[in-house]
Amino acid sequence: MTPLQGCLLVSALLFAIGFAGAVTRRHAIIALVGIELMLNAANLNFIAFWRYGAHPEALTGVMFVIFSIALAAAEAAVGLALIIAIYRHYKTSNLDEVKELKG
Amino acid sequence: MSLPFLIIAFMTVFAAAAAMSLRNLVHCALAFVVAFAGLAAMYLQLDAQFVGFAQILVYVGAIAILIVFAILLTRSGDTPNKAVLAPGWVCGIAVSAVVFTLLGWAVLNSSALPEQTPPAPVATVKDIGGLLMTKYVLPLEIIGLLLTAAMIGAVIIALKEPSPTENSGRKT
Numbered sequence: 001m002t003p004l005q006g007c008l009l010v011s012a013l014l015f016a017i018g019f020a021g022a023v024t025r026r027h028a029i030i031a032l033v034g035i036e037l038m039l040n041a042a043n044l045n046f047i048a049f050w051r052y053g054a055h056p057e058a059l060t061g062v063m064f065v066i067f068s069i070a071l072a073a074a075e076a077a078v079g080l081a082l083i084i085a086i087y088r089h090y091k092t093s094n095l096d097e098v099k100e101l102k103g
Numbered sequence: 104m105s106l107p108f109l110i111i112a113f114m115t116v117f118a119a120a121a122a123m124s125l126r127n128l129v130h131c132a133l134a135f136v137v138a139f140a141g142l143a144a145m146y147l148q149l150d151a152q153f154v155g156f157a158q159i160l161v162y163v164g165a166i167a168i169l170i171v172f173a174i175l176l177t178r179s180g181d182t183p184n185k186a187v188l189a190p191g192w193v194c195g196i197a198v199s200a201v202v203f204t205l206l207g208w209a210v211l212n213s214s215a216l217p218e219q220t221p222p223a224p225v226a227t228v229k230d231i232g233g234l235l236m237t238k239y240v241l242p243l244e245i246i247g248l249l250l251t252a253a254m255i256g257a258v259i260i261a262l263k264e265p266s267p268t269e270n271s272g273r274k275t
Binding site: 006015019024033037062063067069075088095 | 116119122138142150157158169178192198203224235260
């Protein structure tokens with residue numbers, strides 16, 4: 001197994017774990033963390049292909065990951081603000097109990 | 104496949120699995136920090152130093168604190184005594200297992216992946232900064248605009264909504 005395949009396998013495992021967490025957990029914050037984990041698995045793929053692929057001097061993978069980290073920061077801020085607003089309205093952050101949009 | 108890579112990979116995957124399966128949310132957040140620190144170590148091992156340190160700054164520094172604050176503000180810091188998994192959790196686990204099996208099969212059997220390991224590329228901060236100011240200056244501006252909009256939006260969303268029973272002129 002080459003190092004690239006090792007990185008890709010770790011990334012696939014992280015993606016699967018994040019997906020399982022985002023789908024199965026009841027709490028909204030953990031679902032958000034699962035989505036962050038899936039995003040990071042994609043970032044690891046970018047870095048692995050940049051490191052072991054052709055033309056690493058173009059720095060394309062690094063640039064993509066930098067922008068992706070900035071996007072993830074914005075996403076986490078808005079997502080957690082939404083969770084806090086939902087908690088204030090429904091007095092719960094359990095995803096199963098938040099069923100209607102017009103409370 | 105070197106020994107440091109194996110150690111970092113095992114630590115990252117174990118911490119991620121713990122973050123997704125522990126019952127107490129504060130423990131989840133701490134395991135999440137370990138997982139992202141492990142990912143940063145993996146970036147450092149793949150010769151992407153700038154990305155590794157950016158990962159530590161953004162994830163371990165900012166997002167983890169944000170998550171802990173959200174956990175404490177929604178008063179979910181203590182261990183729940185109800186079930187923490189949604190009703191259809193078997194389906195979710197099965198789908199994610201299928202996803203991992205497919206991805207792993209594709210990775211191990213692909214003929215498109217390069218076989219040989221190239222020498223370590225150099226990605227100095229000077230190169231990255233130069234590219235950010237020349238070729239990628241438009242995405243940089245857009246990301247700046249997006250971060251500003253997201254910050255203002257997050258503040259507005261999380262603002263306390265005025266309760267209808269109280270006097271509307273008073274700040275609540």
